[in-house]
Amino acid sequence: MRRPEESAAQAVPKATVALRRMVPADLEPVMAVERRAFKHPWSEELxxxxxxxxxxxxxVAEKPGPCIVGFIIYWSVHDExxxxxxxxxxxxxxxxxxxxLLTxxxxRGRTKGAALATLEVRKSNVAAIKLYETFGFRSVGIRPNYYADEGEDAIVMLMDL
Ligand SMILES: CC(C)(COP(=O)(O)OP(=O)(O)OC[C@H]1O[C@@H](n2cnc3c(N)ncnc32)[C@H](O)[C@@H]1OP(=O)(O)O)[C@@H](O)C(=O)NCCC(=O)NCCS
Structure with missing residues (x-):
């Protein structure tokens, strides 16, 4: 049986983007996306x-131009x-x-031998929760008041790789 994220990945993308690792010179355009995407953005220092x-x-995801239109940050630690x-x-x-980006x-995680993927997401973030669910992430718990800015709960999501 196909894994959910494989069928998601096989869907024809409406946008053509090139993916590559971020380098320090990308900081400014990445911060511009970060600031437009979040009410409480990460700092440049982070x-x-x-x-x-x-x-x-x-x-980073880049459109011809080139122009950075998205990014993903992840940690790869042991098998997680x-x-x-x-x-x-x-x-x-x-x-x-x-x-x-998630695909x-x-x-890359699987290639490195990861067995599990985890994340936290704001309880109110319907778009992100839907995105993760299409990949097969499932909710496994709540971290109360996880986001200090507004005291919002986080949903912990997990997917076996
Ligand atoms: C969440 C976010 C990253 C999604 O980015 P995106 O490039 O628009 O997502 P995609 O186009 O790849 O969407 C893939 C699937 O996710 C789900 N999805 C994405 N946005 C959605 C929305 N607003 N409502 C419902 N489902 C949504 C859909 O299933 C979608 O597939 P479909 O378009 O074929 O229906 C984007 O909305 C964003 O940057 N939000 C602000 C930052 C943020 O909250 N990040 C998550 C932090 S945990």
């Missing part, structure tokens, strides 16, 4: 730190893939960009 961690990967952040430029949404992240 992105810089992620670029330095050996266990952390940031993949932990997804920290994924975002698509507001004007470029519902074109399959986050799906492409690539999961594929």
């Amino acid at each position: 992105f810089r730190r992620e670029l330095e961690h050996e266990w952390s990967t940031i993949l 893939l932990h997804i920290l952040n994924v975002a698509t430029e507001p004007a470029e949404r519902r074109q399959g960009i986050a799906r492409c 690539e992240c999961v594929a």
Whole structure:
């Protein structure tokens, strides 16, 4: 039987994007996407730190131009893939960009021997929850008041790879 994210990945993307690892020179366009995507964006300093961690990967999605229209940040530790952040430029949404990024992240995780993927998502973030569910992530718990900014609960989601 096909895994859910394989059928998601096989859907014809409406947008053609190239995926590659983020480099320090991408900081400005990535921060622009981050600021437009989140009410409480990460700081530049946090992105810089992620670029330095050996266990952390940031993949960017680029449209011809070139123009960065999305990114995903994940950690690869032992047999676990932990997804920290994924975002698509507001004007470029519902074109399959986050799906492409997540598909690539999961594929790279499997290649590295990851057996499990985990993430936390705001309880109110319907779009992200739907995206993760199409990949086969399931809710396994709640972290109350996880997001300090607004005291919102996080849903913990997990997927066997
Ligand atoms: C969540 C987010 C990354 C999705 O990005 P995207 O590039 O628009 O997603 P895709 O086009 O790849 O969508 C893939 C699937 O996810 C689901 N989905 C995505 N956005 C959705 C929405 N607004 N409502 C319902 N389902 C949605 C759908 O199943 C969609 O497939 P479909 O378009 O064929 O129906 C984007 O909305 C975003 O950047 N949000 C702000 C940042 C954020 O909240 N990130 C998540 C942090 S945990």
